[in-house]
Amino acid sequence: MKRKLIAFVVAAIFSVLLAGSAMAEEINAYMGTSPDNNAKIAQFIKDKTGITVNQTFQSFGEIEARMKAEAPNFNADMTIGCGSSTGFLAKKSGWTVPYVSPAWKGVPEVFLDPQGNWYNFSNFSFVLVGNKDRLAKAGYAMPTSWKDLLDPKWKGEILMPSPLSSGTANQMRFSFLALYGDDEGWKFLEALDKNIAYYTRSGNAPTDLVGRGEFMLGLTSDENVKKRLDDGYPLIWTIPKEGTGYDGTFALILKGTKKLDACKKIIDLLGTPEFSELMAAIGYVTPRPAPNALYGKTLPKYIKLDLGKASDDKAKNNDIWKQKLRTDFK
Amino acid sequence: MATVELSLKLQASSGSKIKDFLNANLINILAAFLFLLLAFFLLYPIIAVLLKSFRGPSGFTLQYYQNFFSKNYYYQSLYNTLLLGVINTVVCLVIGFCLAYMTTRGPWILRKPLKIISLVPLIAPPYLFALSLIILFGRNGLITKMFDLHWQLYGFGGVVISQTLAFIPLAYMMIENTLMSLNPNLEESAYDMGASEATILRTITIPLLAPGLLKAALLIFVMTIAEFGNAAILGGRTPFLAPDTYTMITGESDFNMGSVLSVVMIAPCILIFFIHNYLLEGKQFTTIGGKPVASEPRKITPLIQVPFMIITTVAAGAIFVCFAVVFAASFYKILGVTHNIVLSNYLDFTSNQAIYNSIRVSFVAAVIGAIIGVLLAYVIVRGKFFGRTFIEMVSLSGFALPGTVLGIGYLLAFSAPPLKLTGGIMILALNCVFRFLAVGVEAGISKLHQIHIEIEEASADLGASFLTTFYKIVLPIMFPAFIAGFIYTFMTAIVSLSAVVFLVSPGFDLAAVKIFDAAVYGEIGIASATTMKLVLIVMICMLILNFISNKTRLGSSMKKSAAV
Numbered sequence: 090m091k092r093k094l095i096a097f098v099v100a101a102i103f104s105v106l107l108a109g110s111a112m113a114e115e116i117n118a119y120m121g122t123s124p125d126n127n128a129k130i131a132q133f134i135k136d137k138t139g140i141t142v143n144q145t146f147q148s149f150g151e152i153e154a155r156m157k158a159e160a161p162n163f164n165a166d167m168t169i170g171c172g173s174s175t176g177f178l179a180k181k182s183g184w185t186v187p188y189v190s191p192a193w194k195g196v197p198e199v200f201l202d203p204q205g206n207w208y209n210f211s212n213f214s215f216v217l218v219g220n221k222d223r224l225a226k227a228g229y230a231m232p233t234s235w236k237d238l239l240d241p242k243w244k245g246e247i248l249m250p251s252p253l254s255s256g257t258a259n260q261m262r263f264s265f266l267a268l269y270g271d272d273e274g275w276k277f278l279e280a281l282d283k284n285i286a287y288y289t290r291s292g293n294a295p296t297d298l299v300g301r302g303e304f305m306l307g308l309t310s311d312e313n314v315k316k317r318l319d320d321g322y323p324l325i326w327t328i329p330k331e332g333t334g335y336d337g338t339f340a341l342i343l344k345g346t347k348k349l350d351a352c353k354k355i356i357d358l359l360g361t362p363e364f365s366e367l368m369a370a371i372g373y374v375t376p377r378p379a380p381n382a383l384y385g386k387t388l389p390k391y392i393k394l395d396l397g398k399a400s401d402d403k404a405k406n407n408d409i410w411k412q413k414l415r416t417d418f419k
Numbered sequence: 420m421a422t423v424e425l426s427l428k429l430q431a432s433s434g435s436k437i438k439d440f441l442n443a444n445l446i447n448i449l450a451a452f453l454f455l456l457l458a459f460f461l462l463y464p465i466i467a468v469l470l471k472s473f474r475g476p477s478g479f480t481l482q483y484y485q486n487f488f489s490k491n492y493y494y495q496s497l498y499n500t501l502l503l504g505v506i507n508t509v510v511c512l513v514i515g516f517c518l519a520y521m522t523t524r525g526p527w528i529l530r531k532p533l534k535i536i537s538l539v540p541l542i543a544p545p546y547l548f549a550l551s552l553i554i555l556f557g558r559n560g561l562i563t564k565m566f567d568l569h570w571q572l573y574g575f576g577g578v579v580i581s582q583t584l585a586f587i588p589l590a591y592m593m594i595e596n597t598l599m600s601l602n603p604n605l606e607e608s609a610y611d612m613g614a615s616e617a618t619i620l621r622t623i624t625i626p627l628l629a630p631g632l633l634k635a636a637l638l639i640f641v642m643t644i645a646e647f648g649n650a651a652i653l654g655g656r657t658p659f660l661a662p663d664t665y666t667m668i669t670g671e672s673d674f675n676m677g678s679v680l681s682v683v684m685i686a687p688c689i690l691i692f693f694i695h696n697y698l699l700e701g702k703q704f705t706t707i708g709g710k711p712v713a714s715e716p717r718k719i720t721p722l723i724q725v726p727f728m729i730i731t732t733v734a735a736g737a738i739f740v741c742f743a744v745v746f747a748a749s750f751y752k753i754l755g756v757t758h759n760i761v762l763s764n765y766l767d768f769t770s771n772q773a774i775y776n777s778i779r780v781s782f783v784a785a786v787i788g789a790i791i792g793v794l795l796a797y798v799i800v801r802g803k804f805f806g807r808t809f810i811e812m813v814s815l816s817g818f819a820l821p822g823t824v825l826g827i828g829y830l831l832a833f834s835a836p837p838l839k840l841t842g843g844i845m846i847l848a849l850n851c852v853f854r855f856l857a858v859g860v861e862a863g864i865s866k867l868h869q870i871h872i873e874i875e876e877a878s879a880d881l882g883a884s885f886l887t888t889f890y891k892i893v894l895p896i897m898f899p900a901f902i903a904g905f906i907y908t909f910m911t912a913i914v915s916l917s918a919v920v921f922l923v924s925p926g927f928d929l930a931a932v933k934i935f936d937a938a939v940y941g942e943i944g945i946a947s948a949t950t951m952k953l954v955l956i957v958m959i960c961m962l963i964l965n966f967i968s969n970k971t972r973l974g975s976s977m978k979k980s981a982a983v
Contacts, residue, residue, distance in 0.1 A: 103786050117842075117924070124940070128769070145928050147669075154672030162835055164842030164924040223559075245571075254670035287573055287655035290666075290939045297941025301756060302559035321757055407671055411492045416658050 115141035116348050116355070119156070121149045121170040121256070122338060123293050123313050126371055130169060133367055138354050142169070148291045149175065149256025149336075156343075160184055166346035167355065168339070172256035174400030176207040176339035186342040188353055193360035193376070200337070200376040209337035210359040211373035214389055215261050216311045216333060218296055221323040223305045235265070235277075235329045238306070243284045246305040248295040250288060253407060256336065257292025257310040262406060263399040264334025264392045275413065282414045300324050315372035315383045326383075332390035338373070445885045450798040450810065456791065457813050461853045464828025465685075465820070471831055472678035483679045496658035497683060500644050503579060503659065504687075507643040508636050510583050515590025515635065516628075517730040523598045525727075536735045537591040539742065542957040544914045544931050545585035546648030547950050550938055551741035552581050553653070554748050561744075573655030581649040584741060586639050587734055593638065597631025598624075616720045630699050637695045638818055641688045645821030645917050652938050660684045661823050661917065668827060668921060678831075681824040692819035696812075749947035764948030770933055774953055777930040778960070780844055780919075781912040784851035789904035791852065792859020793897045797889075799860070800867040801875075811864075817857040822917030825854055830921045842924040850922060851912035859904020866900045902968055906961075913957055 120127040120142075131142040147155065149172040156163065156175065161184060168175070179185050180202060189205035200209040217238075219231050232238055238247060250258035266274035286304055289295055295307030296314055300322030314326050340359055342352040358364055365375035372383030381388070473479055487493045518537050522530045540547070555562045556572050563570070571577075601624070609619050625632075647661030654662060660680055667677040750760045799811045829850050833840040840846040878888040916931040923932050930953045937946035
């Protein structure tokens with residue numbers, strides 16, 4: 090008797106857990122900005138359209154990998170926040186549902202695909218961050234040129250994300266190759282490698298690790314720098330005089346979605362001035378002009394980049410990367 | 420005689436013919452069905468990985484393997500991984516043995532607290548220790564700052580320490596179980612006859628423990644090289660196969676190379692699995708029958724007691740400190756920078772959702788896993804069909820399969836129609852079921868070996884159908900094995916990362932993955948708070964389970980089962 094009762098209880102719990110709960114209007118999305126910013130964007134969408142966005146946090150690189158693995162049977166309806174390389178690849182491979190949004194009228198061409206395959210809702214760059222306290226203690230000043238990072242005094246004190254897992258880092262690597270040319274660029278990266286403590290998995294990780302004083306300097310995505318400054322991390326940031334690279338944050342509607350209307354509503358929303366204000370307040374450079382929280386009125390100096398080439402060269406550069414750079418061997 | 424039988428059969432209606440057929444063959448049908456499940460959810464994904472590693476854009480190729488063995492980078496990664504596995508296994512066995520010895524043979528007063536400390540990490544994600552090491556010994560860690568030290572935590576050393584701490588509980592649990600089931604009379608009579616403690620250890624305890632130790636070694640080795648949380652967080656520049664595989668799949672999306680890395684990682688595990696099976700052939704002298712008996716504490720000579728006490732204290736102390744530190748860190752917004760205590764890390768809604776998902780997945784996996792485990796054990800022991808040993812081997816091979824590999828296997832095998840399972844709860848649950856199946860199966864087998872088949876035969880002779888016999892006789896006997904499979908699967912599934920990290924989808928995050936992401940990202944506060952919530956909730960679940968099984972008078976078997 091008792092056993093039957095237990096079996097019944099177990100079965101009941103089992104079915105409840107398996108069933109889960111279905112709510113009104115919701116979509117699944119791959120979102121590649123930082124967890125904080127993902128939450129902000131999802132909340133904004135929820136407030137303005139009533140659509141719930143289910144999301145997992147992944148880096149740009151991971152999102153691209155996952156989309157490649159799943160194509161053409163995506164487990165999400167949209168990607169909100171992936172790198173330009175993913176956007177170009179998706180267009181080329183026909184993974185997207187083209188939609189020309191009326192809400193994006195008047196936005197400069199760099200921010201959207203004329204056929205509506207992708208929309209770039211904000212540009213981000215990478216910056217050099219330093220830990221104020223640690224720098225002061227060591228008596229070092231913030232470097233003003235990327236070449237300053239080669240000084241042996243920084244040995245083991247610089248962090249950078251790994252291009253193998255982070256799209257931001259791929260952008261960094263490509264920017265240095267574009268700035269110095271292929272030969273000099275690789276020489277620079279190899280020399281820099283001697284001072285780098287290790288390569289982090291996520292493009293934002295150096296901000297937090299340097300902020301907490303684990304390391305003195307970090308090459309990091311700018312997207313979280315403003316937030317961390319506001320949180321009270323003893324950070325200082327700069328863009329060295331040679332300038333910085335950039336990448337877009339793309340939104341795509343994925344083929345096979347059963348919620349096309351909801352997706353279209355979200356794309357429309359991303360083109361509004363209000364959304365640009367939200368992103369600019371985080372520190373992004375946005376499609377519609379808005380006061381930028383990190384950079385103020387003067388936008389950073391950019392290194393001239395061919396984003397398409399950055400995406401094409403990625404595999405080749407990863408291979409060279411693995412051969413040239415040092416790993417620890419026990 | 421024969422004619423009588425024949426006429427009897429002829430008299431029987433066609434309905435009872437089917438019944439007879441079923442009675443005679445149901446076990447075979449069941450076996451066939453279970454084998455299909457194993458083939459589909461365990462063998463097929465692994466074969467998919469194997470095929471992928473040989474299949475280039477233009478058919479069969481060895482190019483990816485050539486890549487692996489010709490490039491320094493991968494070779495180093497393999498070497499580091501094996502070295503980590505060996506060091507970890509040895510250290511964990513030594514510490515696990517000391518702990519188990521103290522909790523089964525040591526002074527009464529120490530037994531309970533030591534046992535609790537040794538077992539608690541089982542319900543926390545293994546990379547909790549990476550977190551606490553960063554908090555304490557990171558470059559801006561508490562201890563580093565206090566003594567102004569300059570050491571390098573991010574590297575091989577850090578990974579070894581955190582991984583060792585993480586797998587002590589497993590070593591302890593397995594060794595303690597074998598020690599408990601050893602009849603203490605042997606040791607006590609040796610002691611009474613004047614043998615020294617060292618002699619007893621050397622000539623009685625350790626030889627009798629050998630099978631248990633060997634098995635523990637196998638399991639620790641496999642888990643160590645597959646669980647990549649600590650290596651990914653603390654590895655720094657030191658490459659290891661498991662995190663490399665993860666990056667290869669999730670970062671570079673090179674499934675061919677990812678598969679090659681997986682196959683390379685499986686190879687040593689399978690090898691050890693076979694060696695282990697070979698060595699244990701006919702050596703099952705661990706006493707299974709009878710209740711575990713707690714032995715009276717003897718006077719242990721200082722020569723043994725002092726080093727044992729030192730190792731035990733250091734290990735238990737380290738585990739305790741690590742937990743305390745993570746608990747403390749969960750209340751700080753920015754550890755090491757701001758000093759006001761906040762609760763905001765605990766109020767993070769997305770992590771609550773992830774914890775809820777983890778419990779759902781683990782519960783579903785545990786129910787399915789326990790049922791399949793018990794049924795498998797039954798057909799393996801009682802079945803008389805061809806390929807029985809093969810089924811046994813396959814279902815126990817979960818021990819030897821690195822989780823990373825099964826994760827990639829599932830991703831490769833079940834991400835395209837008609838077998839599309841990705842993007843939901845079922846793929847996560849099934850993955851856990853088949854990875855952790857071995858424990859339930861093994862518990863079931865050992866239970867069935869204790870019960871003579873005559874009881875079932877008697878029941879059948881008295882006219883009970885196969886199903887009745889199964890329901891009335893076999894199931895009650897197997898219930899403790901069911902509980903064992905259930906608890907093990909539930910506990911392991913909820914904290915395991917290495918396979919599920921490949922299979923989570925938007926809108927269905929798991930707590931283990933969430934904590935890992937936060938830790939990798941550097942958000943120590945969120946990671947710590949989520950860990951603490953997870954530990955608390957798993958504890959509550961275990962208490963409820965314990966309560967239920969005590970109510971159903973399964974207390975003793977439960978304790979045993981938790982340690983299988």
